[in-house]
Amino acid sequence: MGLVWLCLxxxxxxxxxxxxxxxxxxxxxxxxxxxxxxxAAFAVAWIVLADLLSLPHEEQxxxxxxxxxxxxxxxxxxxxxxxDPLSVLLLLIVTGVGxxxxxxxxxxxxxxxxxxxxFFAYLNLFVVAMLVLILANxxxxxxxxWGGVGFASFALISHYFFREEAADAAVKAFVINTLxxxxxxxxxFLIWVTYGAVDYETVFRNAGNAQTGTITAITLLxxxxxxxxxxxxxxxxxLPDAMAGPTPVSALIHAATMVTAGVYxxxxxxxxxxxxxxxxxxxAWLGAFTALFGALIGLVQTNIKRVLAFSTMSQLxxxxxxxxxxxxxxxxxHLLTHAFFKALLxxxxxxVIHAIGGEExxxxxxxxxxxxxxxxxxxxxxxxAIAGIPPFSGFFSKxxxxxxxxxxxxxxxxxxxxxxxTGGITAFYVFRSxxxxxxxTPRYGIGHGGTEAEHGHGDGxxxxxxxMRIPLIVLSVxxxxxxxxxxxxxxxxxxxxxxxxxxxxxxxxxxxxxxGGATYWMIAIGAALLGAVGIGAxxxxxxxxxxxxxxxxxxxxxxxxxxxxxFYVDQLYDTIFVRPTRAFGRAFSGVFERGLNGLVNGAGYLxxxxxxxxxxxxxxxxxxxxxxxxxxxxxLIAYVLFxxx
Amino acid sequence: MAPLSYxxxxxxxxxxxxxxxxxxxKNPLIMFMSIELMLNAANLSFASFARARNxxxxxxxxxxxxxxxxxxxxxxxxxxxxxxxxxxxxxxxxVSMLKG
Amino acid sequence: xxxxxxxxxxxxxxxxxxxxARNSIHSALFLVVDFFCLAVLYLTLNAEFLxxxxxxxxxxxxxxxxxxxxxxxxxxxxxxxxRLRGQRPLAVALxxxxxxxxxxxxxxxxxxxxxxxxPPATSFFEQVQTRINGTPTAPIGNVQAIGIxxxxxxxxxxxxVSIVLLLAVIGAVVLAKRQxx
Numbered sequence: 001m002g003l004v005w006l007c008l009x010x011x012x013x014x015x016x017x018x019x020x021x022x023x024x025x026x027x028x029x030x031x032x033x034x035x036x037x038x039x040a041a042f043a044v045a046w047i048v049l050a051d052l053l054s055l056p057h058e059e060q061x062x063x064x065x066x067x068x069x070x071x072x073x074x075x076x077x078x079x080x081x082x083x084d085p086l087s088v089l090l091l092l093i094v095t096g097v098g099x100x101x102x103x104x105x106x107x108x109x110x111x112x113x114x115x116x117x118x119f120f121a122y123l124n125l126f127v128v129a130m131l132v133l134i135l136a137n138x139x140x141x142x143x144x145x146w147g148g149v150g151f152a153s154f155a156l157i158s159h160y161f162f163r164e165e166a167a168d169a170a171v172k173a174f175v176i177n178t179l180x181x182x183x184x185x186x187x188x189f190l191i192w193v194t195y196g197a198v199d200y201e202t203v204f205r206n207a208g209n210a211q212t213g214t215i216t217a218i219t220l221l222x223x224x225x226x227x228x229x230x231x232x233x234x235x236x237x238x239l240p241d242a243m244a245g246p247t248p249v250s251a252l253i254h255a256a257t258m259v260t261a262g263v264y265x266x267x268x269x270x271x272x273x274x275x276x277x278x279x280x281x282x283x284a285w286l287g288a289f290t291a292l293f294g295a296l297i298g299l300v301q302t303n304i305k306r307v308l309a310f311s312t313m314s315q316l317x318x319x320x321x322x323x324x325x326x327x328x329x330x331x332x333x334h335l336l337t338h339a340f341f342k343a344l345l346x347x348x349x350x351x352v353i354h355a356i357g358g359e360e361x362x363x364x365x366x367x368x369x370x371x372x373x374x375x376x377x378x379x380x381x382x383x384x385a386i387a388g389i390p391p392f393s394g395f396f397s398k399x400x401x402x403x404x405x406x407x408x409x410x411x412x413x414x415x416x417x418x419x420x421x422t423g424g425i426t427a428f429y430v431f432r433s434x435x436x437x438x439x440x441t442p443r444y445g446i447g448h449g450g451t452e453a454e455h456g457h458g459d460g461x462x463x464x465x466x467x468m469r470i471p472l473i474v475l476s477v478x479x480x481x482x483x484x485x486x487x488x489x490x491x492x493x494x495x496x497x498x499x500x501x502x503x504x505x506x507x508x509x510x511x512x513x514x515x516g517g518a519t520y521w522m523i524a525i526g527a528a529l530l531g532a533v534g535i536g537a538x539x540x541x542x543x544x545x546x547x548x549x550x551x552x553x554x555x556x557x558x559x560x561x562x563x564x565x566x567f568y569v570d571q572l573y574d575t576i577f578v579r580p581t582r583a584f585g586r587a588f589s590g591v592f593e594r595g596l597n598g599l600v601n602g603a604g605y606l607x608x609x610x611x612x613x614x615x616x617x618x619x620x621x622x623x624x625x626x627x628x629x630x631x632x633x634x635x636l637i638a639y640v641l642f643x644x645x
Numbered sequence: 646m647a648p649l650s651y652x653x654x655x656x657x658x659x660x661x662x663x664x665x666x667x668x669x670x671k672n673p674l675i676m677f678m679s680i681e682l683m684l685n686a687a688n689l690s691f692a693s694f695a696r697a698r699n700x701x702x703x704x705x706x707x708x709x710x711x712x713x714x715x716x717x718x719x720x721x722x723x724x725x726x727x728x729x730x731x732x733x734x735x736x737x738x739x740v741s742m743l744k745g
Numbered sequence: 746x747x748x749x750x751x752x753x754x755x756x757x758x759x760x761x762x763x764x765x766a767r768n769s770i771h772s773a774l775f776l777v778v779d780f781f782c783l784a785v786l787y788l789t790l791n792a793e794f795l796x797x798x799x800x801x802x803x804x805x806x807x808x809x810x811x812x813x814x815x816x817x818x819x820x821x822x823x824x825x826x827x828r829l830r831g832q833r834p835l836a837v838a839l840x841x842x843x844x845x846x847x848x849x850x851x852x853x854x855x856x857x858x859x860x861x862x863x864p865p866a867t868s869f870f871e872q873v874q875t876r877i878n879g880t881p882t883a884p885i886g887n888v889q890a891i892g893i894x895x896x897x898x899x900x901x902x903x904x905x906v907s908i909v910l911l912l913a914v915i916g917a918v919v920l921a922k923r924q925x926x
Contacts (some may be wrong), residue, residue, distance in 0.1 A: 622737050622827055627668055630839050637846045641853075647749035650851055650860045655753045655786075657847040659760055659779075660838045662862065668785030668836030674769050674815055678776050681807070682760055685783050688795075696790040701872040701894045704792050709892070709899075711802050712906045716913035718807050720825055723920035724813050728819050739830070 001062055004048045004081050004135065007091060010041040011127040018121035027116055031106035034120035038102045038127065041532045042095040049088050059349035060084055060500035063137050063201055070140070075192070075226055077261060082137035082200055086332065086501045090134045090264060093339050097256045098127050104347050106247035107468035107567075108354055119159055119246070126152030130257055134264065136398040138199035139188045142265070146184065146225065149258045150177040150576055156253060158243040169241035176238040180228020187221030194218065200268070207271040219272050219279040222265060230262030230316045231291045235572050243305040250305055250348030253314050263316065263335055266323040270502065274326070280410060284425025288405070288418045290315030293567070295425040299432070300553070300563045303360050304349050307433045311386065312342060314426060318401050321419060325411040327404035331484055334401055336494075337393035340482045341385035344475035348379035351468060355461040356444045362433055367442035371461055376438045378472040382433050387427035387477045387531040390524075393483030398423060399524040400486070408521060416523075421528050427534030435542040488516035652693040659686035671736050673725050677718065684714050748789065755780040769815050773808060780804040791866055793887040874898045 014037030018030050025033075052060055053440035073361055081087075082570075102123060129148025135570035136142040152175075157171030188198060194210045195203045207215070226232075230240030242254045253259070266273060266283065273280055296315030301307045315338050322331035353360055355372045369376045385392035388399065402423065406416035541549045553560045562568065659682060666679030688707040695703025729735050756779050763775035780803045787796040797802060850856060869890035875897035885893075895903050 513878070619829075622740070623668060623671070623832060624829060627832060627836055627839070630664060630668065630843065634839055634842050634846065635849070637843070641846055641849055647746050648862050651753075651787075653851060653860075654792075656754065657844055658757055659852075661844040662757070662760040662849075664843065664848065665836055665840040666760075668840070669758040669833045670764060670922055674768055674811065674818075675764065675766075675772050676813065678772055679764055681765070681803070682779060685779065685799075686802070689783060689786060692787050692790045692792045693794055695792065695872075696866070696900060699864060699867045699872050700874065701812060701869070701890055702898070703873060703896050704795050704887075704891060705899050707792075707795055708798060708895075709799055709902060712828070713909060715802060715807060716909050717921060719913045719917045720920070722810060726814060726817070727920050738919065740783060743872055 001051050001064060001083060003044050003051075004064065004083060004091070005066065006044045006133070007041045007048070007095060007506050008131050010037040010044070010130060011124040011131070014125035015121050015128060018117050022117040022121065025117075027113075028106075028110075030117045030120040031102070031109065031360065034124050035099065035102040035106060036051050036582060037124060038095060038099040040091075041127070041131075042099045045088070045091045045095045048083070049092060052083060052085065057500055059296075063199075065137070074196075077138050077140040077198055079138040079141060081135040083135070084501050085498050086264075086267060087134050089332065089336065089497070091131065093336060094127060094130050094134065094257050095476075097339050097343050098130075098252060098473050101248050101252040101256070101343060101347070104251075104350070104468050104471040105246075108248055108350055109246065110465075113160065119156070122152055122155045123249070123252070126156065126253060126258070130261070133261055137201075138197075138469045139191060139203070140198050142268075143181070143184060143188060145260065146229070147181055147266055149253070150181065150229075150270070151176070152176065153242070153253050153258055156249040157242050159246055159249065160244070163244065165241075166244035169238070169244040173238040173242050174236050177228050180225040180235060183221050183224025183228070184226075187218050187225065190214070190218045190221060207275055208318050212275065215272055216276040216278050218274040219269070220282070222269060222272075223279060223283065224263045226262030226320075227231060227286070227395070229261075229265075230259050231287055231313045231321070232262065232316060232320055233262045234569070236290065236294075236313055237566075237573060240306050240309040240377045240566070243303070243309050247305065247346060247350035251307070251343045251350065254309065255342040255346050255436065256297070259312060259316060259337045260319070260339070263323060263331055266500075267328045267332055267643055270323075270328050273323070277410070280324050280326065281383040282324070284318050284405075284410065284415060287317045287320025287322075288422075289317070289414050290314065291422045292418050292425075293317075293323060295429065295568050297563055298424065298429040300415070300560055302362050304365070304433055304437060305346070305360055307362070307429060308345055308349060309379075310346075311426060311430060314422065315386070316344065318398065318419065318422075318582065321415065322401040322404055325408040325415065327401065327408060328502065328568070329495055330400040332405050332498060333494055334397040334416075335395040337385065337479070337482045338473055341382045341392075341394055341479040344378055344472065344479050345382035345386065347468075347472055347475065348382060349437075351378075351464045351472065352377040354464065354468075357462070359444055362436040364444050365437045366440045367438070367444075369438040372463070374464065376474055378476050379434055379437070379477045381479050382431045383427075383535075385483075386430050387535060388423050389427075389528050389531050389535075390528055391480070391484070393479055393481070395524070395528060396483035396486055396488075399520070400488075402527055403520050403523050407519065420523070420527055420530065424530035426532045427531040428538050431535045431538035432542055435538055439543050440546065468548050488520050496604040559570050649693060649697050656686045656689045659683075659689070671738055673728075673735055673737050676737065677721055677725075681718070682728060684710055687740070724730065749786070752782045752786055756786075770812070772812050773815060776811075777804050777808050780808070791887065794891050 011034075014034045018025075022030055033459065052062075053060075053070070061082070061084040063080060063082055065078045067079050069077070070077040104121075105120070105123065108120055112119070117415075119199050126149060129145050130153055131146025133142055133149060136145055141270040154170045154174040154177075157173055158167050159164045161170075170486055191203060192198050194214050195206055197203060224235075228235040239254060241304065243250050245254070257538060273283075291314045294310045294312075294317060298307050298310035298314065301310060315334070319331040319334050319338070322328070351372055352365065352368060355368070355375070356365065381392070385394040388395045402416060402419040405411040405419045407411065485491065485497075541552075565571070646690060648686050663679045663681075663683035665677050666682065670679065688710055691703040691707040691710070693703075695701060695707075725735065728740060731741055759775045759778040759782065761778065763772045764777060766772045778795055780799060784796040784799040784804070787793075787799060791879050806878050851860070868884055873890050875894070877893060877897065
């Protein structure tokens with residue numbers, strides 16, 4: 001079990017090598033170093049898993065303490081790892097998906113002259129921070145990882161910092177995430193005040209010893225952090241903008257791992273949330289709303305990565321919904337499958353974008369099915385998975401959530417219907433982007449940057465290399481079979497695996513919902529049919545009758561515009577927060593310009609004039625200085641003579 | 646034997662003459678000699694105090710002053726020699742690189 | 746009293762002559778006269794060792810060094826008019842002001858109370874600060890007493906002085922070797 005520290009150490013070493021020694025390494029080496037570090041961490045993660053599974057079921061939670069981090073009077077925080085099936089599963093996802101995406105990035109970033117070192121160093125640093133977040137054994141260490149991934153995300157979104165939109169997006173992401181961090185910090189303060197400790201073991205064991213109102217306040221404050229990190233309404237606006245980063249970053253951080261940290265936090269702290277029903281209800285409704293909201297916006301977006309970003313938002317909404325109705329294992333199950341198929345979708349989109357020279361606009365794609373066949377296959381598999389078509393992974397995980405939303409004691413019909421409907425919309429908009437990208441006539445400018453000569457392809461497209469193909473193949477397989485670990489009424493692998501998480505502390509009864517029975521299969525088949533309808537509608541509108549789509553957009557122009565502008569939330573925030581702040585700042589800056597600035601400049605002027613005058617004293621003649629010393633001495637003695645004596 | 650205050654007055658007079666010497670002469674050698682005179686004036690005070698307090702410390706301090714003065718003279722004269730070598734002049738007013 | 750006045754007058758006269766002499770050789774010789782006067786004054790203050798060091802180190806070593814440098818550089822007479830206007834009168838005025846101030850200080854009541862006449866001299870052994878084991882059979886001299894004092898109370902400063910002298914030697918060698926640019 002102690003080997004788990006190696007998982008942290010390898011990416012950290014990769015970061016250190018690239019950051020400190022990278023300057024003297026060849027350009028290709030950066031990516032290879034980072035990827036090898038990830039591979040090593042992934043391998044160690046499997047050993048940790050084997051160790052964990054070798055323990056008896058009821059002992060599958062370990063609190064490994066490396067050292068006493070903050071030994072203060074009356075306050076104690078350790079640097080340690082909390083190992084249970086949940087954290088080890090996340091460990092595997094982060095290192096595994098992280099590894100394939102690192103591999104992909106080697107090919108994707110190969111043509112960059114500058115910045116490869118920076119890119120891979122930060123990518124490794126992100127993994128370190130994410131692993132700290134996952135493995136932390138107390139809330140304070142969790143916050144360290146929480147802030148760390150925020151910083152790494154900021155650094156990677158602004159990878160192309162010379163583009164104004166990327167720099168702005170990075171700042172936006174950082175500001176909103178910091179807002180969440182503040183909420184979380186307040187929550188942690190409150191935890192400490194309430195329980196006198198911040199480590200999971202003590203807090204969860206004594207969770208019931210506090211009043212419901214206090215627990216509700218704690219959970220709501222922690223939720224603020226989770227909402228910001230996972231891009232949930234109302235703190236979602238940064239996530240679509242974050243797509244300004246390189247595509248591997250979008251795949252790893254803003255789809256597969258970091259944004260799921262919010263879900264992880266909710267599930268991690270489930271003993272607290274179980275005691276705060278009001279918070280759970282809030283989470284369920286916010287999640288359902290975000291799911292529908294993101295899906296609706298995704299319908300009309302024209303940037304392929306933004307479509308995927310809104311679908312990420314929407315799928316995270318599903319996970320929140322699941323956590324909110326108490327189906328924690330369903331949330332984690334969807335987190336797992338989502339990591340596979342969303343990373344796959346992003347990487348496939350990355351291949352397309354790479355192929356046609358950086359173009360991300362769906363209106364300028366089309367007809368790419370035979371040109372980049374591997375992307376077509378991969379995007380198709382990812383799309384079927386997210387649409388919930390059996391037997392792809394999304395079918396099992398999403399239906400688990402929809403079922404829970406309908407049947408859980410905390411769920412109700414409205415939540416269930418929203419989840420069901422959103423599934424259909426999801427299928428429609430994902431396949432809309434699929435058809436726009438790969439079917440009909442090409443609309444991209446051929447011969448971008450004279451790549452024909454370089455690559456020797458007649459169509460002038462960048463074909464993905466082996467290092468980009470392997471991740472696509474691996475993730476495609478996982479996106480298909482990843483859901484087979486939990487098939488209601490047949491396979492219970494996943495539920496059995498996670499069971500120890502919810503059996504500890506023993507004071508609670510595990511709220512694991514065993515899905516199954518006729519109701520489940522009815523809902524599942526209904527959802528799959530709805531997904532198929534969505535795909536069919538997309539095919540009809542964007543392949544068979546493209547004119548109709550434009551016609552519909554024209555007929556419902558108001559709705560279209562509202563959706564296209566993302567329900568004007570950004571504009572709303574701009575009006576409510578940004579502009580008043582800016583006006584306030586500007587007003588103040590006027591005062592400062594004239595008042596303080598005048599003062600400062602005046603002081604500077606005074607000093608300069610004084611020194612110009614005083615400079616004359618510096619004649620350079622030693623004897624003058626000596627004379628002044630004597631004068632000073634005379635004055636000093638005169639002072640002593642007339643006052644002291 | 647003369648009263649203690651006489652010794653101090655003599656010491657003060659010699660010190661003042663040394664001070665004036667440093668300030669009015671431009672020959673660094675004579676300036677240096679004036680400084681030696683000032684040091685000697687101070688030493689006279691130390692020796693007088695040693696006698697007045699019946700403590701040897703004053704004499705010991707005077708001894709240290711002589712030792713340090715010797716070191717100072719060695720370095721000072723070396724500097725004067727180097728300046729003379731580079732400027733062919735021993736007028737302190739010719740060395741005014743400290744000018745602001 | 747007579748001896749003191751004689752020495753004082755000679756010393757002051759020699760000092761004034763030193764700072765006013767045109768020729769630096771003359772200055773150096775007047776300074777030697779000063780040193781001799783002070784050596785005798787040290788003798789009147791029961792400081793025999795200091796008197797000897799004054800003659801050996803100052804009048805001997807240091808002045809010889811001065812004369813060496815003077816003959817080496819042969820600076821000749823310096824110009825009479827001063828480039829720094831007002832330097833000379835100001836220097837004299839300030840110097841006299843300093844003297845007057847010191848005189849006034851000596852006249853203040855607080856200091857006058859402590860000055861008075863010299864107390865009767867005690868034995869040198871009793872003047873040593875650090876007591877050492879046993880008492881000497883015969884009275885010890887000034888040199889012995891200073892030796893005891895230097896190697897007990899002042900042993901650390903004594904060692905530091907040795908380093909200062911070493912540094913001075915090194916510094917002089919470096920400065921003499923390298924051409925200043």
